[in-house]
Amino acid sequence: MYTPSHFTAVLLFALFASVVFGITQRSETRAMVRYGVYCFSLFVLGTIAASWVMWLIKH
């Protein structure tokens, strides 16, 4: 059984989802790469931001 940490799971999810989003949502190759990187950054940074918000709510 594979038991990744929360953050590893986020990174894996963001990586695979971003690859598919990049390929399917843009037509030009460079735009695909840029959009994939953009989605990956939003996934990861969004998760980190949400984590801090939850930490602040708890404390």
Next chain:
Amino acid sequence: MSTTKAIMKESAVQSKAGPKKFSAGVILLAGWLIPGLGHWMQGRWIRAILLFISITCMFALGLAMRGMVYAPNTGDVLDMLGFVGDLGDGGLYILSAVFGWGHHIVQVVTADYGTKFIVVAGLLNFISAVDAHSLRVGRKR
């Protein structure tokens, strides 16, 4: 950026390709059945490989985390939506039904992640299959 160059080369090859061999419906069905196959059939092999790896790895990781594969059900709305999402996995879903993969109760938190990975892999495969269809009908380059 060797991948970028490879994809650009692939696009150039595709633009010189001859008449379209497969109908849009066949492309859509193939893309759903095997992730990336719809792109492969149109000569977009780099995109096909990337889509296949991404969607299959996501599904496999979901199973490795002991995620649950939803069976057809008429219970809770979220369970029904989970089944619809899983159905997007196409051939992978059929294999999981045949071999009994992911048919267990979620007991640990990583299994809950795994269940989401499997559902999202299905949703991404839906997007991928529709993208292949759009390429075939000329709605996208």
